[in-house]
Amino acid sequence: MATNQQVKLLGFAGSQFVARAELALKLKGVQYEYIQESLTNKSNLLLKSNPVHKKVPVLLHNNKPICESLVIVEYVDETWTGHPILPSDPYHRALSRFWSRFIEDQVMPPVFKAAWNPNKQEREKGAEEAREALKILDKELKVNGKFFNGDSVGFLDIAALTIFYWVPIIQEASEFNVYNGDKYPNLGKWGQVVLNDPVVKGVLPPRDVLLSFFKARFQSIIDSK
Amino acid sequence: MATNQQVKLLGFAGSQFVARAELALKLKGVQYEYIQESLTNKSNLLLKSNPVHKKVPVLLHNNKPICESLVIVEYVDETWTGHPILPSDPYHRALSRFWSRFIEDQVMPPVFKAAWNPNKQEREKGAEEAREALKILDKELKVNGKFFNGDSVGFLDIAALTIFYWVPIIQEASEFNVYNGDKYPNLGKWGQVVLNDPVVKGVLPPRDVLLSFFKARFQSIIDSK
Structure with missing residues (x-):
C-alpha cells in the first residue's frame, strides 16, 4: 500500500x-x-x-x-493484495456469497428476535427459527474440519464468525439456547478451526465484557415491558 | 465459451x-x-x-x-468475458453491492407487504415504508440520467429493474401507490434509460400478462380473508 x-x-x-x-x-x-x-x-x-x-x-x-x-x-x-479472502474460482465465490446471505437473512434475524424481542412468545419463535436455519447450515455445508475455502480464513469464515463467537454469548445473556457445537457437528468443527486462527483471535472482544454488555441489554428489555 | x-x-x-x-x-x-x-x-x-x-x-x-x-x-x-456487469473500480463495485442490498432489504420487502399482506393496515404500513426507502434511493443516488456505471447496463441497473418495471405493475394490481417516476425524479430518469435498453427490453415479460397475474394474486388474498 x-x-x-x-x-x-x-x-x-x-x-x-x-x-x-x-x-x-x-x-x-x-x-x-x-x-x-x-x-x-x-x-x-x-x-x-x-x-x-x-x-x-x-x-x-x-x-x-x-x-x-x-x-x-x-x-x-x-x-489490497496479499491474503486472498474470496476464493479465486467463480463457483466457490458464488457459494461464499450465497451462504453469507443465508447467515445474514436466515440465521441472524431469528437470533436477534430470540434475544431482544420484548415478547417472550416472539423470542421463543425466533429461537425455533434460528435452530431450523442452523440445521440447514449444518446439513448443507460440508466444511470438513477446515476453513470454508480450505487452508486459510476466507469470506464465509468471516461471515460465520458471528455464529461461532457471538451467538453463544448472546444466548447465554438472553436465556435461550439455539446453538452449540455438539448439536451441529459440522458447524462445531468448523467453528473450532476459525476460532483457533491467530488473526481471528486478535479481533475477538473479551468474552466477559461482551457477556456483561448483552446481559444488561437483555435486562433493559425485560424491565421495559 | x-x-x-x-x-x-x-x-x-x-x-x-x-x-x-x-x-x-x-x-x-x-x-x-x-x-x-x-x-x-x-x-x-x-x-x-x-x-x-x-x-x-x-x-x-x-x-x-x-x-x-x-x-x-x-x-x-x-x-464469461464480454460486456462488463460490475464496474472495474473496487469503490464503484462496493457502491453497486451496497445499493443492491438496499433494494433487496429496504425496498422490496415493504413493496411485497404493501401488495400481498392480507391485513389492510399492514399493506398501508408497507406502502409507507416503501415510499421512505424510495425517497432515500432518489436522494442519495445521483445517476444523472445514464446507467449507474455510465454508458451500459450494469449490476445496479439489473437489481433496480424490479423497481422500474415490476413495482408499477404490482401497485396497479394491488391498489396501492408507492412509485412513479415523476415523484422520484432521479429514479424516474434512471428508469427510463434502463427500460429503453434493447437487451433489457428483451427480458421484460408483457405488461398485460403480468398485470393479470398480479391482479389474480391480489384478489385471492382479498378473498381468503
Whole structure:
C-alpha cells in the first residue's frame, strides 16, 4: 500500500460487524486508524459517511466511505493484495456469497428476535427459527474440519464468525439456547478451526465484557415491558 | 465459451428475479437452455439444485447449481468475458453491492407487504415504508440520467429493474401507490434509460400478462380473508 493512503475504520467495541471489517484489514496487513464511535452520540463523520443506515462499521479509504460489513470485506479483498479472502474460482465465490446471505437473512434475524424481542412468545419463535436455519447450515455445508475455502480464513469464515463467537454469548445473556457445537457437528468443527486462527483471535472482544454488555441489554428489555 | 459447456436456467415466466439472471446471460451473449418451472409442482431438478430455498432462478453451469439472482449475476460476470456487469473500480463495485442490498432489504420487502399482506393496515404500513426507502434511493443516488456505471447496463441497473418495471405493475394490481417516476425524479430518469435498453427490453415479460397475474394474486388474498 502506498504510504500516502489513509485508511480509517469507524467502529464500536464489541460489534460483530465491525470485527468482520477489522479481520479483513488485518488479514491483508493494512494499517488503519480505528475511530471509536458512541452509539448514543453518533459523530458527524459517521452520520455523513453512512447517511442511509447511520451504522458502523464504515471504512474510509482516502475519505471515500464504504458501508456494510460484507461489502467492506469484499472491498478490502479487491483493493489490497496479499491474503486472498474470496476464493479465486467463480463457483466457490458464488457459494461464499450465497451462504453469507443465508447467515445474514436466515440465521441472524431469528437470533436477534430470540434475544431482544420484548415478547417472550416472539423470542421463543425466533429461537425455533434460528435452530431450523442452523440445521440447514449444518446439513448443507460440508466444511470438513477446515476453513470454508480450505487452508486459510476466507469470506464465509468471516461471515460465520458471528455464529461461532457471538451467538453463544448472546444466548447465554438472553436465556435461550439455539446453538452449540455438539448439536451441529459440522458447524462445531468448523467453528473450532476459525476460532483457533491467530488473526481471528486478535479481533475477538473479551468474552466477559461482551457477556456483561448483552446481559444488561437483555435486562433493559425485560424491565421495559 | 467452449462449445462443450452446458448452461441451463431454471425459471418461471414473469419472475423479476429470473429476469435478472436472463439479463446477465444475454448481456454476455451466453447461449443457455431455459427450463420452465411450475411453482405449484416443482421439479426434482429444482428441489435438488436449490434445496435451501427451493426457488428460481437457478443457473446450472455444467451441472453445478448457482442460486439467488444477484449471486448468479456476479457469477455470470466473473465466468464469461464480454460486456462488463460490475464496474472495474473496487469503490464503484462496493457502491453497486451496497445499493443492491438496499433494494433487496429496504425496498422490496415493504413493496411485497404493501401488495400481498392480507391485513389492510399492514399493506398501508408497507406502502409507507416503501415510499421512505424510495425517497432515500432518489436522494442519495445521483445517476444523472445514464446507467449507474455510465454508458451500459450494469449490476445496479439489473437489481433496480424490479423497481422500474415490476413495482408499477404490482401497485396497479394491488391498489396501492408507492412509485412513479415523476415523484422520484432521479429514479424516474434512471428508469427510463434502463427500460429503453434493447437487451433489457428483451427480458421484460408483457405488461398485460403480468398485470393479470398480479391482479389474480391480489384478489385471492382479498378473498381468503
